[in-house]
Structure formats: C-alpha cells, structure tokens
Amino acid sequence: MNLALWTAAALLAVVALTGGITKTFVSKDTLAAFHGGGWTGDVGVGFVKTLGVLELLAALGLILPAALAVAPVLVPVTAVCWVVLMIGAMITHGRRGEFALAGLNLIYLALAAFIAWGRFGPWAFTA
Template sequence: METLRRSRAGRSPGGLGIGLWSAQGLLALTLVGGGLWKLVTPVEQVAEAFAWAGELPDLLHATAVLDILGGFGVLLPSLTRVRPGLAVLAALGVVAQMASAIVFHVARGEGADTGFDVVLAALALFVAWGRHRKAPIPPRG
C-alpha cells in the first residue's frame, strides 16, 4: 500500500487530473487568445463585438493584459512545476476578473453577455479548487 501511495505521489488522480489539465489548457487558450485579439484588433472592430470597447479603450486594453497574464498564469506554473501554487492564485485572479466583468455587464444592461464570463469563472474555480485541494502539482525538485 505504501508503494502505491509513493508511486502516485505528485500525480493527479485519474479523471480529475485530466479534467484539471483540460480546464487549465482551455482557460489558457481562451484567455491568451482573447487578450491578444483585444490588443491587436483596432478598437473600432472590437467595438462591433463589445459595444463598450469604443467608449472605454483603456479598459479594453487593461482587460486584454489581464486576460493574457491570467491565461499564462493558470497553465505555465503547473507545466513547468516552478512555483506551481501560482496557478491557484492566477485562477482566483481570473475568477475575480470574471466576477468584475459580470457586474460590469449587468450594470450596463448587457446581462446576456455574462454567460461566457460565468463559464470561465466556473472553470477557473474548478482549477483553483482542484490544484489547491485535490491534485496539487509538486514543485520541481
């Protein structure tokens, strides 16, 4: 029994590990891709998708940078095993950002735009919970 425990040490339990890696990868891809799109696309074109972008271009660029940092933060510390606990903090940061986005959209009467934010917040909460409680990644030796 002790051998089994030792051999599984540092590895995520089966399906949970696959789910966590999938959520981390999906969050990273979505956030980094979306953030880069917000930064490289002219504000006028982004405003076609997000009406507020034309009114608040500085907020658009700030959220783009936070998206990119959050996307890299939820994945890279776990992949490299360099300070993997930072992935948990990054995931919590993504939750806070998505909660802020939901409040922002609801306050502007854009409640229909909150669905995607809710999904991203739920994925980030799953990553934070899983990597903190159930399947933490051990730091590199």
C-alpha cells in the same frame, strides 16, 4: 481528476489567449463593433489594452508554471484572479443587459473556481 483540471486550465487558457490577443491588438473601435464589445465604448483605450495584457498573462499563468514546474502555485492563484476578472465582466455585461454574455462569463468563472479548488486543494502540485 488531474486530467479534468488540466483540461479546464487548457480551455480557460485558450479563452484568455483569444480575449487577450483581441483586446491588446485590435483597435477599440473595431472591438466596439463586435457582438459583446459595446462596453469598450464606455472605457478608455488604456483600460481595454490593460485587460488584454492581463488576459494574456492569465493564459500563461494557467499553464506554464505547472508545465515547467516553476512556481506551480501560480496556477491556482491565476485561477482566483480570473474569478475576480469574470465577476467584473459579469457586472459589466449585466449592466448593459447582455445577460447571455454574463452567463458565458459565469461558465468561465466556474471553470476557474474549479481549477483554484482543485489546485489549492486535493490535487495541488507538489514540490
């Protein structure tokens, strides 16, 4: 199970890193042109960049605390924060009628919930 939790965290970290780099370093107009990026037209540049930075931090928070054995409790805390972020993403895509993207967000939410459950519960990192 530990391997499954590490794998889920790694997959989610890649998703967060990809989204974070894109939202942080790609212009809002370019993002709006991508499939699923239309929501960026409804919000300010600062909001998009803030989400990007949060996703970059999530990518780090899912892996580094446990890998470095420094405050490993941050791994499940980050996973819970990702769940909240995905709820917002699902609402946003659902309102826009982008149900396939909302479904993808649900998969990411499920991965994060699995990580939070496992790392807060039976497979928590011990000090």
